[in-house]
Amino acid sequence: MAGPTTAQRGGSKSKNSKSAARSGPSRPGGRAPRGGGSPRLRLPRRRLLAWTACAVLLGGAAGWALYGSxxxxxxxxxxxxxxxxxxxxxxxxxxxxxxxxxxxxxxxxxxxxxxxxxxxxxxxxxxxxxxxxxxxxxxxRQPRAIVEKSGKYIEIDGSGVRFATVDHAPQGVPRLLVEPEDSSSLRRFGPPRLEREGVRVAEALPPALRLDARAIRVRSYDSITLELTGGRTVVWGSGERGDAKARTLTALLKAARGADHFDVSAPSAPAASGS
Missing domain, CATH: 3.10.20.310 (membrane protein fhac)
Incomplete structure (x- = not known):
């Protein structure tokens, strides 16, 4: 009997190819994964759940340690x-x-x-x-000036805050005397503002000068006088340009050691007088 013709052999191969294409590539073991899922996707999901559980446990332990322990x-x-x-x-x-x-x-x-x-x-x-x-x-707070009242002393810091009342005057802190010389100064500024100007002068003094200061006398906004040890007086003027006035006074005290009256109200043109 004659064998199959060329056309028949080609038809058979075509059918086999279509059948293979429909069935898809073969898998190891010949078995398809159950459930249609992939093992590569399930593993990270399990790890995520494990990490989440660990995080919850650690958070609970930390909360107990902070609040319950x-x-x-x-x-x-x-x-x-x-x-x-x-x-x-x-x-x-x-x-x-x-x-x-x-x-x-x-x-x-x-x-x-x-x-x-x-x-x-x-x-x-x-x-x-x-x-x-x-x-x-x-x-x-550090006192920069004191105000005497009823036998006690009110401490005032460099920003003008009255923060304590003490029985004894602290050493090295000048006494603040607000003595307006006319009513016009009081009407314009008032005792609290004049007191702050006096404290402003005290704050501008370097430590060495502050130790020598016995009193700061305020008669008006631009008439402030320092009283130093040894009967020396200093015309300060207003509280403005305090740093420049302090530097000028320091130099003047060294240059005119025999003087007892100093004027630094205009720091660029100071003056000293007295024996």
């Missing part, structure tokens, strides 16, 4: 920077909630209480000191 609670308060105030006074005014979780302690509220209850405090830094402490770093 007895190891991270405020148990003590350290105070630094005090000079006139005592550390116990600062602690009492701060009213730190000891025993509370350290992370929940309101440091801004503590700073506000200190400034309100202790006006001598010019600034304060409140910091958490892990694991159990609160640090209070205090900067006290």
């Amino acid at each position: 007895s190891w991270l609670r405020a148990t003590h308060v350290d105070v630094s920077g005090v000079r006139v105030l005592t550390a116990d006074e600062v602690r009492e005014a701060a009213a730190v909630p000891l025993g509370d979780p350290l992370v929940s302690v309101d440091t801004d509220a503590i700073a506000g209480r200190l400034r309100e209850r202790l006006p001598r405090i010019g600034s304060v830094t409140v910091e958490r000191s892990w694991p159990r402490g609160i640090d209070l770093k205090v900067v006290e």
Whole structure:
């Protein structure tokens, strides 16, 4: 019997090719993946779920450590920077909630209480000191002038703030005397403004001159006089150009050691007189 013709062989190959194309490429083992998914997509998803679970556990542990653990609670308060105030006074005014979780302690509220209850405090830094402490770093106001009233002394800092009343005058701080010479000066400026001008002069003095100053006498805005040790007086004028006047006075005191009256109201043309 004759074999298949060329046309028949070609037709058979064509049918086989179409059948192979429909069935697609063969897979190892001859099995298709179940569920239509890919193993390469399932693995990262499992890792993501594992990482999410770990993150939740770690977050819960951190929250418990910060808020529930007895190891991270405020148990003590350290105070630094005090000079006139005592550390116990600062602690009492701060009213730190000891025993509370350290992370929940309101440091801004503590700073506000200190400034309100202790006006001598010019600034304060409140910091958490892990694991159990609160640090209070205090900067006290420094008196630049004092005002005597009813046998006591009111301390005034360089910005004009009256912050304390004491029984004894602090050493090296000049007394401020506001004595308006006419009513027109009072009507225009008023005692508080004249007092601030006197403090402005005190703030401009370098430490050596401030120690020599016994009094700052304010008669008007542009009539301020310093009284120094040894009976020496200084016509200062207004509180303006304080730094220039202080430099001029320092040089003048060295150049005219025998003088007892100085005028630096015009610092570019100073004068000295007296024996």
